[in-house]
Amino acid sequence: MNKILPIEEIHSKFKSEWVLVEDPELNKDLEVVRGRVVWHSKDRDEVYRKALELRPKHPAFLYTGKIPKDMAIIL
DSSP: OOSEEEHHHHHHHSTTOEEEEEEEEEOTTSOEEEEEEEEEESOHHHHHHHHHHHOOSSEEEEEOSOOOTTOOOOO
16 A cells, blocks of 8 residues: 555554554654555564564554453553
């Protein structure tokens, strides 16, 4: 995909998937506002492997599903 998509469209097109976004535009809270989707999958590891292959200069990794309340997030 070469088209830059707003975050709302990314969430609607790739429901409950991991998404690799290249050159994301961020807001003041460092949240992705829009960007170019270069890969997506339900399998997180597949997206990370693709990122290693493509080597985007400025990547962002998004998950478009709901995160369970009892799950810990490590950054």
